[in-house]
């Protein structure tokens with residue numbers, strides 16, 4: 001920012017109503033703006049305030065001020081004011097407008113703010129067609145910080161960070177943001193104007209007003225780029241700098257309308273009123289229709305404390321198996337937890353989850369020593385077989401567990417579950433056959449709870465029928481295996 | 490009231506909407522994406538705004554806009570995304586704007602991995618953005634708390650006009666447990682300071698800028714005073730069997746769950762072990778720690794980060810008791826067996842009858 005000018009300079013002889021009469025947010029000199037004599041910001045402020053007056057939108061207007069010389073815009077405009085981080089005004093404006101669709105939101109930005117650090121925010125706000133108004137003040141330089149190069153600095157133009165003049169080879173070409181944005185489909189109105197002479201100023205005022213009016217009519221994204229003098233940093237007199245806008249800047253940044261879809265644009269649809277508060281729990285799916293919080297008595301809760309690890313390939317239904325078990329436990333009034341492995345392991349195609357069911361509150365949901373390991377493939381068996389609690393069970397999807405697998409001290413039910421499921425109608429039901437076998441071990445879990453869990457999680461009737469058959473089959477396999485063991489024993 | 494089995498990530502969104510949140514601006518990242526996805530599904534149905542931002546930088550600035558307009562709003566992310574949000578968090582703290590940010594932490598630094606860590610502690614609890622500000626930080630350790638602390642987060646954010654972070658490890662976001670929700674939804678209310686594009690709010694301004702040095706100093710002092718009040722009123726921790734504990738295990742999130750299992754086993758083996766679980770990481774529950782020194786001989790801090798929480802524990806105890814440290818990182822969770830081994834070792838060294846006064850702080 002330039003130092004406070006010695007001669008205070010009024011931007012207007014008659015002040016628009018949308019300006020404060022005195023600038024009380026300013027620390028001193030509350031009757032003058034902080035802008036230098038001949039600064040474009042002062043002129044643009046006035047045309048913006050006049051447009052706000054003319055459109056009678058002062059009460060509805062929210063001005064987003066940027067970081068740059070116009071950071072203090074909220075000292076002057078008697079409207080709702082929000083000051084934003086450097087470059088982020090379009091993101092801030094987006095959310096203000098979407099939160100309060102009846103408001104008129106103006107994103108006022110310099111060229112450093114908009115075309116450098118905030119290039120992503122302006123591009124995406126424009127591409128989404130946010131129905132806001134952007135006032136883009138292009139003075140080809142970073143003024144507030146004392147004259148460093150901007151993306152809009154002209155070729156050959158010197159600045160404190162391009163002391164030998166901007167060269168295309170080293171710093172690239174001046175960025176034509178308005179032209180870039182005009183390649184997007186969403187914007188309804190983009191025009192570049194200048195403050196090079198009185199005629200241009202009058203045209204600029206018309207463009208600013210149109211860009212605001214478009215918003216009042218709910219048409220869509222409008223942006224006005226204004227080539228604007230900065231006598232202080234350019235080291236020119238106000239008159240010279242105006243001439244420089246007209247004679248030099250304009251050659252790089254030609255004036256004109258770059259986009260005008262206002263004729264074809266439709267007014268925004270009126271927002272649908274929100275549903276009554278009483279409906280919200282139902283909408284988010286937590287209305288009181290779910291599972292009973294307390295069972296009628298403790299006696300009804302099955303005596304069960306089960307730690308299960310389910311592992312296999314992704315796509316084998318490992319997580320669903322665990323989820324049905326946990327949901328059934330919840331239905332039966334137990335405490336439950338279900339914790340999936342996720343992340344890199346999933347990418348390599350393996351999948352596993354930890355499930356606990358207990359009458360007591362569950363401390364750790366991580367199962368290190370499962371009572372039951374459901375190993376849906378050989379790598380899972382190898383990885384986890386030695387972790388199974390002594391006296392526990394391994395359910396293995398294979399003809400027999402490999403000889404070199406240490407399964408001492410645990411029971412093993414090894415069956416070709418995939419094939420069994422295939423015979424039932426679909427190999428993908430192997431998880432439910434294995435769950436059936438597991439449920440036979442967790443004998444206390446009522447079948448009614450399993451049924452309601454399955455009903456909630458499997459919506460497709462064809463699959464539900466197959467899964468029910470698979471569960472019955474799995475239970476039978478386990479009963480047979482146990483009978484064999486007891487015969488043999 | 491009924492209980493619903495769901496992921497922590499989903500519980501956050503449902504709870505937020507019931508708490509009157511009507512704005513969600515986010516950018517996808519594992520392991521937080523379910524939050525963004527659930528918000529995408531639900532927000533429009535309740536008259537709220539959901540928007541996928543072009544980056545976390547934009548997302549946090551959209552929160553800035555929504556909060557300025559007086560809407561309860563939130564976002565969710567993880568490590569790298571939270572880093573990008575730090576600028577905006579500082580601005581929001583400076584402009585005294587409320588918002589809720591869920592950080593479902595993954596492995597770092599850099600791209601790290603997407604497994605669960607707790608390594609965002611420093612960037613969230615200590616700031617991360619510029620300037621003299623704090624964020625209030627809540628650390629859930631169950632899916633029920635993912636829901637409950639989300640409600641508390643919105644209340645604190647509004648009460649203190651400050652960003653509140655829900656800091657949860659990846660496990661918390663991904664695991665499913667039963668949750669109960671409140672039966673009635675909270676009515677969204679427009680705060681009197683908001684800029685809502687109305688006659689009544691026209692005189693309001695949202696800014697973090699105070700050009701005059703004295704004014705900025707006064708502003709920072711006022712923020713400090715606010716944080717001091719939160720330290721007096723809002724610090725929360727769970728004491729789990731600490732009444733007679735001589736060894737106190739300290740951890741938050743999934744680690745606290747593991748520590749409860751460890752403490753149960755240690756007690757079965759006759760060791761007087763308890764767990765102190767900070768629920769607020771800022772304000773830090775300093776008094777809860779100091780109270781325990783009457784009995785406790787030593788503290789063991791367990792983290793899924795390389796010594797971030799332990800620093801605050803040492804500050805809280807200020808040398809009064811030895812503080813030891815055990816960690817797993819990279820996405821590995823400490824097993825209860827390895828922590829139990831640490832506890833047994835600690836017991837050998839600290840419970841052998843040596844008077845506590847003679848002990849030194851052991852840095853591991």
Ligand SMILES: Cc1ncc(C[n+]2csc(CCOP(=O)(O)OP(=O)(O)O)c2C)c(N)n1
Nearest residue numbers: 067068069086110111112113141142143144
């Ligand atoms: C993140 C960040 N980086 C850098 C700055 C310093 N800064 C303040 S204003 C500015 C450039 C402003 O230039 P422009 O947008 O063209 O506005 P003008 O001052 O020319 O009106 C910069 C770089 C900042 N405030 N924040």
Ligand code: SF4
Nearest residue numbers: 002036039069143230
């Ligand atoms: S843009 Fe240039 S002329 Fe305007 S206030 Fe800033 S330094 Fe002064």
